[in-house]
Amino acid sequence: MEVQFRIERFNPDQDTRPWFGEYTLEVEPTDRVLDALNEIKWKQDGTLTFRRSCAHGVCGSDAMRINGRNRLACKELIRDYGDKITIEPMLGYRVIKDLVVDMEDFFDSYRTLQPYLVNDENPGAGRERLQSPEDREVFDDTTKCIMCGACTTACPITWTNKDFLGPAAIVNAHRFIYDSRDKGANERLEVLNSKSGVWRCRTIFNCTEACPRGIEVTRAIEQVKRTLLTGE
Amino acid sequence: MSSNRVGREKPVGSNFELYSWYFFRISGIMLVFLAVIHVMVMHVFNTAFDIDYDFVAARWESPFWRMFDWLLLIMALTHGLNGARIAVDDYVQSAGWRVVGYSAILIALLIFGVMGTLAIVTFEPQ
Amino acid sequence: MVSSYRGYRAPQGMLSWALHRLTGLGVLLFLFLHIIDIFLVGYGPELFDELLFIYHHPAFVVGQLALIASVYYHAANGIRIIIVDFWSKGYKYESQLFYGAMVVFFLFFIPTAFLMLNALLNEL
Amino acid sequence: MYHRFDAIIVGAGGAGLMAAAQFASEGDVAVVSKLYPTRSHTGAAQGGISAALGNLEEDHWIWHMFDTVKGGDYLVDQDAAEVLSREAIDAVYELEHMGLPFNRTPEGKIDQRRFGGHTRNYGEAAVRRACYAADRTGHMILQTLYQQGIKNQVRYFNEVMMVDLLMTDDGVCNGIIGLDIQTGEIHIFHAKAVLIATGGFGRVFKVTSNALALTGDACSILFRRGLPLEDMEFFQFHPTGINKLGILLSEACRGEGGIIRNGKGERFMERYAPTLLDLAPRDMVSRSIHQEIRAGRGIDGQDYVHLDLTHLPPEVIDQKLPDISDFVRTYMGLDPKTELIPIQATAHYAMGGIPTDVEGRVTIDQDNTVVPGLYAAGEVACVSVHGANRLGTNSLVDLVVFGRRAGKHMLDFMRQNEHQALAPEPDYRARAEIDGLMSTDSDENGSIIREELQENMMNDAGVFRTAEGLQRLQSKLSELRDRYSRVGVRDKGKTFNMDLMETLELGYLLDVSDAVVAGALAREESRGGHFREDFPERDDVNWLRHTLAYKTSGGIEMGSKPVVITRFEPKERTY
Structure with a gap:
């Protein structure tokens, strides 16, 4: 054609x-x-x-x-x-x-939220940290992120508000916050609780619509908001 | 090309945005009742043509309606101006203009809050 | 900034958000006006009743209709957002909730508009 | 622009980032990648990473070693295979400690599944050895290692393409030249040690699972500098690529129970590998598919067969193969739960590459003489743990095990050695090459040359090879090279000149193709991924040895190197 x-x-x-x-x-x-x-x-x-x-x-x-x-x-x-x-x-x-x-700002936002497992306890060589399949499932969706930037650049807030960390950074923080092995949740949540964090999200759903990996981005952001609100 | 930055400067958090967000929802739910009842009373059960000084005076005979209207005023004003504040954050990027925006919002809150409150509290039918 | 909005083919969620923001700011502006006129009530019936002619002008009746539509929309969509915020499964039904909100909007708005326009026609 | 680091890692896939992770906060290390690190092709690996953890059933590293050796048709260096299978266990635990989200057993341990060629007790039956994270194990490895780099504050040079290797007159590697794609600027990276971890070169073939970026850049650059390439004739064709597109459908499909069927609906692997059936090694399955097609038993007599997942429980497809199902839906419009998937063998993995020892040091001859300061790991390297055919999941094992070893060795090397002085104007060759391409104006279109190259390589150096076809291919390659010498870059700009990048890559593809064809022509036997129709038998008397290809002014010279055999004597390979 x-x-x-x-x-x-x-x-x-x-x-x-x-x-x-x-x-x-x-x-x-x-x-x-x-x-x-x-x-x-x-x-x-x-x-x-x-x-x-x-x-x-x-x-x-x-x-x-x-x-x-x-x-x-x-x-x-x-x-x-x-x-x-x-x-x-x-x-x-x-x-x-x-x-x-230019993706530098995008990766910059990502790096702000400690996108790595925070846990210095040594589980001992020759064995893994245990994690139940249920605990593993909690953050499965957000491990799929490939950092293409489709969600962040679909968000009307990020177009105009350069402080907002954006959906992708929050998705990658979510991946660790809800990982039962991680101990850095409080620090990440503190940043996400700030002015550039999750409260900038207006549940527009453009991010979810744009995600080529089918990640429920808005759901992840809403989950972080609820965690901040209830402390759970 | 190269980047050795470890992310942006970490914003220091207070719970202000959290409370703001939460207040937005609480006031929103209250306003759904307050504003819709207000609109119904003014425009459905009565019409714009029924409303005049006497109508207002009769309504404010009752302390309940005065309280109701005052609550509506305060909720609508704070909810609305909080929205305006977020709009300033979203659309005004220069720090200077943001201060101007925030100031305008604060001034509006003061002036309209005082005007509305005065009107409701001090009203005495003539 | 403005070109950004033109450059993205808005999905339903973005339209509902844009409308929410616009109606919110619109209602806020009206609120300012309304506070001013109610403030003038304190200066006695003459001034106030004289001012009311503005509200009785047909153009303003139509304007009020837009205001009421804004209030209803903002309320219905606001409830939808609150449901998505507080109900952990709400995200799944975001789009259905929007249509639900629109149904609620029209359920309230159609009778209101009918009554108001009826009153206007009776008055003319 | 001049940069000085203790160590430079070229390539930000699994091997490069695993090496970088070894430096943690020690030493001044930079990672140079022509992509953003998270775009590296390690992220496309699906099925799993094997390690004899024995989480679900009895397993031992020596079984893993045996499978690796046998899977590689005994061309594997067994000292390296022993390192691979022993250290796989530690490496997997290390990845878990870094945060990799493996799927879990009900007790919370790392879950494992079956994979092609991995058996219990030296070939008795398939064993659960592949640790996995759904069907995105590679994605998780890449993300986890990149995250470690962020934690350790590794310096990343993104979108900088290596265009030359720097060596002193005494043969010590002391840096690289990079082209900053975003600005067009040339960068000199001066270092005590350089790790090459740039991945494979599947783009020499038309139908491939490899990314567009996989053009054998570093292989070619080293080759041009007189360093050898080992076993380049061994290229793995993966049996289950999406028809025509070559997009990979992981072996995990068959690991979970998927079946390959011919046009008659037969499970034809019963004839070729009665024990392991569809889980036989990839070279065998790919060849079997081609034999079915040649016998007219393709689907409707055409050149593809079917992968059947319809009998699997729908929740297995949803939970264990979600991405694969998504590919099938997106690109074929089919539902894998109810429909058969058209598949075709797709060029997948280079067993050969830059020869290294088990520490990742690049070697240059049959005595394994090392080039001081130069390391290679991952698909670009040939240790050789994969021999003539790589087993599924062993690519990821290779990355982490040898990336880790290379990183550790570099750390020692860098502590004990000083920077070697650079020659004056170290970037002159790179500048000359780029200026030459930029200043040429002609109608010769590089992309047409590339298409012809890929087409011809697929036909004559693919699953089946003959002397006649390979000779024809050699003359085609020299014609293409001649045309390439006249190619001009059409984009004359400095900023993000993708046209220049692709033209440079075409030059690399041509070099790599030469080496593949020379090796394939020299090796007059059939073994693993290399099948000569004119020599259909394995010939251990003459060919139980590695080939080394050297680029000289007079063409390619072939040398060879013995295979290291420690525990397992070569035997006939049946499954």
Whole structure:
């Protein structure tokens, strides 16, 4: 099928403002949007720039706005979009070039919340810390995060409020707060209780809608709020 | 390219945002009753054309309605201005303009709170 | 900032939030006006009744309708948010709750609008 | 820009980050990655990481070692396999202590499941040895190790691509040259020790489970500097890739009970591996699939077969294979609970690579002479623990075990040695290469060369190989190389020049392909992942040895190196 692509272009070396490039392409309906981007880059315009790596939705490189919503280009099939597709970079972060945005702030927020197991007790060599399957299940959903940035850059609060840590950072804090082996919950909760923490969330659900891994992001944030409120 | 930052400066927390959030919900639930009853009384059981000075005077004969209206006033004002405060946080990024925004909200709270309270408390039918 | 909102094709949750914020700020502005007029009650019936013509103007009746719609929407959607906040399974039904809130909104708003417009027509 | 560190780790996948974790707060270490660390391909590993913990049934590291040796068709260096299977146990516990969220048994221990080629008591029956976290074990390993790096305040250089290796005239490694993709700037990294952990090169093939970034960069760079590549002819084709796309459906599908069926609906593995059936090693299953297809028993006579999960309890699919189900739904529009999944063998893993000893030190000849200061670990390295064919889950074991050993050894090395002076203008080669590509203008399109390369490699250096096909491939490769010399980069900008990056990568792919084909042509036998139709038998008399390929001005020269045999004498390999 023939598909028209409108892709937002911006090269800081020569452009003062972003513009839209138009490309027409013959594709299979079952092709991924990423396949089309590659085809345009390889056959039509070598300067088109985007991030990509694993091409099947586990590395998180190619999050972008496809027809106005944050998606991974490698997880979207063209048949679900029809013959006109608009592709733009994620919102809220500086565009480095074309569809590539600066992720430093994103990872910065992530690092603020101690995204690692805090537990200095030595369980002894040659054995594991025990954890029941039920305790393991509690934080299973948030271990799926691949840090693509789709949730954080879908959130209307992060677009305008640069203090907000954003959904992805909270998801990764959640993954440790509810891990029965972790002992750093209080410190993380203290940060999450601050002005840039969970209380900025207005339960808009854009993050959940955008998550390519199907993580119930809003649920995780709400759970943290309830924990802060009840101390449980 | 390179990053050796270990995250942002950690914001120091107080429970202010928590209380604010909680108050938002509590006042919200109260307002659902207060405001909806108010609207019903003014616009469903009566109409805008029934309302005049005498109507207000008759209603404020009863201490219950005075209390009711005062509670509505305070809840609506604090709930609304808290919302405005959050809007300032969300849309005003420069520290200076934020102070301006917060100040405007505080002043509005004072002025309108005092005006409304005075009106309700000191009213004496003529 | 504004372009951000144009650039994202709003899902239902984002629309409901944007409306919530707009109606909230709208009601707050009206509240200021309302406090001023009620304050003037203290200055006696002449001034107050004279001012009331504003409220009786047909355009303002329609304006009040918008105000009431805002109050109802803000209340119904606010309850939905509170349910999602406090009920641990609420997130699953976020979208159903929104439709529920809209049903409640119309259940209240339609009779209110009917009565108000009826009163206006009787008065004209 | 000039940077000086005690140690540089190139590549931020499992091996690189595990090595970085060994430094903890000691030493000045930087991790250079051409992606963000969390994008590394370790994250795509699904099924599990094997270690003889014996949490569910009796198991011993020596059984694991035996399976590894036999799975590798006896080309495995047995000293390395012993290290692998012994240290796997500690490494898994260490990962758990770091916070890795393994699935758990009812008693709270790490849960384990069956995986291809892993058996009890030297081949009696399948054993539960693979520790796992749903079907995202690799993702959890990558996240956990990246998190440790944050905890230890490791310095990350993200989106910096290694373009050259620095060595003194005396053959001591003293740094690398990196290209900052975001700015186009050249960076000189001066270090006492360098670890290469850049992963595989599956992108030389058309249908692959490998990420677009896996282009064999470091293999090629070392190869160009005269260092050898070992056993490059051994490339693993994984039997269950999604048809046409090559996206991997983990062996865990079969570990949980999935069955492969041909066009007649037969469970054809009964004929090829009567004991282990669908859980036979990957090379055998892939070859069996191809044999079925050649015999006209593909689905509707076409070149694919079916993976059948429909008989599994739905909750197993939901809880233990959630991501795989998601892939099948997303890319095929099928429900794995009720429908059969079209699969095809997909290029998956390079057994060969940069030769190293068990400490991760890069070696250059049959006597295992080491290059001081240069280390390699992970898929890019060839220790060799995988021999001619890697067992499922052993890639993750390899990463953590040898990443850890390399890290520890580097820490010692760095304490005992000083920085070696850099040559003046150490970046001249890299600058010359990049300037050359940037200043060329021609109609030659690199991406078309790459497509032809991948297509030809798939056809003639894939599951089945012949002398005729490989010779044809060699002349094709020299034609492509000739065309590559005329390729110009179309994007002339400095900022995030992805076109330059892909063109450099194409050069690396060509080098790596040369080495694969030279090895495949030289090795006149069939063993593990390397199958020569003109030499269909294993030949232990002539070929129980590793190949070493050297790039010289006159073409590729082949050398060899003996296989280390300690406990298990080579035997016929049946399952």
